[in-house]
Amino acid sequence: MGTEKTITLRINGCDETAEVPPHRTLxxxxxxxxxxxxxxxxxKGDCGACAVLVxxxxxxxxxxxxxxxxxxxxxxxxxxxxxxAPHPLQQSFAELGAAQCGxxxxxxxxxxxxxxxxxxxxxxxxxxxxxSGNLCRxxxxxxxxxxxxxxxxxxxxxxxxx
Amino acid sequence: xxGEFDLTIPxxxxxxxxxxxxxxxxxxxxAGGTNVLVDxxxxxxxxxxxxxxxxxxGLRGISVEGGRVTLGPRTTISELLASDEIARTAPALGDAAxxxxxxxxxxxxxxxxxxxxxxxxxxxxxxxxxLDAEVxxxxxxxxxxxxxxxxxxxxKADQRAPDELIxxxxxxxxxxxxxxxxxxxxxxxxDAITVVGVxxxxxxxxxxxxxxxxxxxxxxPCPIRARKAEGVLEGEAPTAERIAEAARIAAExxxxxxxxxxxxxxxxxxxxxxxxxxxxxxVQAGK
Ligand SMILES: Cc1cc2nc3c(=O)[nH]c(=O)nc-3n(C[C@H](O)[C@H](O)[C@H](O)COP(=O)(O)OP(=O)(O)OC[C@H]3O[C@@H](n4cnc5c(N)ncnc54)[C@H](O)[C@@H]3O)c2cc1C
Ligand code: FES
Ligand code: FES
Numbered sequence: 020m021g022t023e024k025t026i027t028l029r030i031n032g033c034d035e036t037a038e039v040p041p042h043r044t045l046x047x048x049x050x051x052x053x054x055x056x057x058x059x060x061x062x063k064g065d066c067g068a069c070a071v072l073v074x075x076x077x078x079x080x081x082x083x084x085x086x087x088x089x090x091x092x093x094x095x096x097x098x099x100x101x102x103x104a105p106h107p108l109q110q111s112f113a114e115l116g117a118a119q120c121g122x123x124x125x126x127x128x129x130x131x132x133x134x135x136x137x138x139x140x141x142x143x144x145x146x147x148x149x150x151s152g153n154l155c156r157x158x159x160x161x162x163x164x165x166x167x168x169x170x171x172x173x174x175x176x177x178x179x180x181x
Numbered sequence: 182x183x184g185e186f187d188l189t190i191p192x193x194x195x196x197x198x199x200x201x202x203x204x205x206x207x208x209x210x211x212a213g214g215t216n217v218l219v220d221x222x223x224x225x226x227x228x229x230x231x232x233x234x235x236x237x238x239g240l241r242g243i244s245v246e247g248g249r250v251t252l253g254p255r256t257t258i259s260e261l262l263a264s265d266e267i268a269r270t271a272p273a274l275g276d277a278a279x280x281x282x283x284x285x286x287x288x289x290x291x292x293x294x295x296x297x298x299x300x301x302x303x304x305x306x307x308x309x310x311x312l313d314a315e316v317x318x319x320x321x322x323x324x325x326x327x328x329x330x331x332x333x334x335x336x337k338a339d340q341r342a343p344d345e346l347i348x349x350x351x352x353x354x355x356x357x358x359x360x361x362x363x364x365x366x367x368x369x370x371x372d373a374i375t376v377v378g379v380x381x382x383x384x385x386x387x388x389x390x391x392x393x394x395x396x397x398x399x400x401x402p403c404p405i406r407a408r409k410a411e412g413v414l415e416g417e418a419p420t421a422e423r424i425a426e427a428a429r430i431a432a433e434x435x436x437x438x439x440x441x442x443x444x445x446x447x448x449x450x451x452x453x454x455x456x457x458x459x460x461x462x463x464v465q466a467g468k
Contacts, residue, residue, distance in 0.1 A: 021185040041188035041231070044218070063219045064286055065372075076259070076288040082214045083289070086188055087233050130284060151371025152283020 026089045030054060031098030039085045045071070048085035049095065056096040056125050060154070067153030070126040071095050077133035079152075096125035099132060107170040107177075108132060117166035119157035127153050131167045139175055143168075184221055187230045194240075194319065194348065197232055202321040202344035204230050210346055211235075212255055213289035215282075216298040234346070243267060251351040254293030258305075262287065270354050273308035273361035273380045280304065280365040283372040293347040296329070299337035299403065306404035307380035308363045310396035312352040320345035333403035359384040359392060360463040364455050368442060375399045376443045379455040383414075383463035390414040390464075395427070395456055400435035400448050407431040410456065419464045428457035 023038045028048065035052050046069045049057045060068035062081040069080040072094035100106035108128045111117070118124045127150065134141060134149040141149065146164055155163060191197040201208050207229035211217050220226035234240060240255040243264050250270050252261075261267050261278040268275045281287055281304050295305045296316060306329070314329045321344045329350075333339050341347070355361065363380040367373035378398030384391040393414045395407040410431035417423055437448035 021187060040185070042185055042221075062222060064215055064282075067283065067285055070285050077285050078289045079215075079285045082218045082286075084188065084211075084214065084218070084231075084233065086190065087211075087214075087235050133284060133288075148371045149284055151369070152285050 024086065026086055028052070028085070028088060028093060029091065030093045031095060037085070041084070041086065043085040044081050045073075045083040045085045045088045045093070046080040048088075049080060049093070054095050054097070058122055058125055060122070060126075064152075065154070066123070067126040067130055067150075068123055070129040070153070072098075072129060072133065075136075077130050094129075096128055099128065106132070107173040108135075108167065111166040111170040111173070112163075115162055115166040115169060117158060117162040123153060123155040123157075127155065127163055127167075131170070135167070135171050135174060139171060141168075141171065184224060184227050186221070186228050188233060189230060190233045190236050192236055192238075194237055194346070197234060197237060198319065198321055198344055198346060200230070200232050201346070204232075204343075206343045208232055208343065210297075212291040212294040213257065213286075215286050215290045216294060216300075240348070245270065245354065248354050249351050250354060251349055252292050254347045254349065255291045258282070258287040258290050258292075258295075259284070261292070261305075271308065271312055271352070271361065273311055273363040273382065274305060276363035277304045277308045277365070277378075277380070280367070280370075286372075292350055296332070296350065297339070297341065297347055299333065299339055301336070301401060301403050302375045302378070302399040303404060304363075304365060304375055304378055304398065307378050307396035307398040308361070309350065309352070310404060310406050311361060311363075311380040311382040311394035312355070313394070314350055314352040316347055317349040317351070318342075318345040319348040324348065330406055336402035338403075355382065356384055356392065358467060360466045362459050362462065364459055366451055366455065374442065377437075377448050377451045377455060378404075379452065379459055381456070381459040381463055383460060383467070385467045386416075388418055389416055390419050391416070395431055395460075397431065397435055397452060400437040400452055402436075405435065407434045407456070409434055414460070419460070424457055424460050424464070427460065428453045431456040 021040045058068035060066035064079045064082045071080045209228040211231045211233045241253040258281045295303045317326045361382045366377040380396040382394035393411045398404045410427040413427040432449045432453040437445040439445045
């Protein structure tokens, strides 16, 4: 039971292969491949630290099996921008101090990107509800909400999407 | 981290049903995984084989045809939320999708998964009960359709045979002038488990209530219809006294438990408050 199989995952635009048993989650596979920007928090869908985009939709990678993600387009935080050319969300999180320990940040940014793509001008209430699946134990959320609204304003001006 | 199991990712429904039939009770279908993988991790569930339905075509989508709305079983909560058809023909289901989990879970979680998980707190079930929804089950011996109100046989128990899959969920397009809504009482606005869920459907005929549906979640071993309460209003003028009476009877029809989220007594009281509130707003909307 549970024999390993070689699969190819398309991560941030590149194909990577991994040997995975059936019970390997996408979260475990991504971290195993060195994508440690994807964080492991609760492993039960409660904290959002493990959020990635799968075919453009934000999902908890801890609730996805690695083999099920084969052939899908996976985007992690690092796929959104680079240190030289950060995504507006990455820029404003850094500038406005929206991260303290930073553990929740990748998931927060992935979830925010997904929200802003569907709703470029969320109200504060809409933003709070959209990020309700992402827990932060440090910031108290205020700075995170400010940073997402600031990035949203920039993105509306530049018409930026990923 | 997870318990060990074998995984099949079939390309067709026939193949999926065949694998399930061969494996019997120890095989578990997987849709969004938002219940299954959590349960496997906590060892509430120890399947020998998981059958991932994710690559089977034709299991997603919302269609309105011949006076019925039909959902593919793998339609996600996010798809319900984005659908004008749902907003138009099943506003209560739209209400439930809006307060369902957080966006990451909504993107993965499916309608059939919500029905089949069997949770008394499954948020789509009260609105679907209020819509008179039917569930189509397909197994090795063919397909059958059962009314959702007959689907559950107890707490986390249902009519589905191990080789059967939910392959469609459908309901008649409500007659013009029917108002539907769902209210989720929970301890937070987002990503919380329902303490009391109430769905109401109400039409009008010559000033009287017609097609009254009241369905309740999280207050019985499975989501239920409050049929006696419906009977108090059906065919009658919606006076304040009648609405109050129906709400009181609905509270009598449920059998809530005490748990970490609320006492049974509080839940019962809230059923009364919320049924009255939702029926009143349906009546106001119909004026
Ligand atoms: C953080 C979090 C928050 C949540 N919040 C809510 C909430 O607010 N409201 C709510 O109602 N639920 C909530 N849930 C529970 C869960 O997301 C839902 O019940 C969801 O609809 C399950 O769908 P799924 O596709 O993920 O199911 P899965 O986990 O894939 O499957 C669930 C069950 O359905 C069976 N199944 C799936 N598809 C079929 C099919 N086609 N035929 C037969 N059986 C099938 C599976 O075998 C399993 O028994 C939450 C879960 C998490 C992790
Ligand atoms: S680690 Fe996936 S949601 Fe917490
Ligand atoms: S910054 Fe530490 S958890 Fe959010």
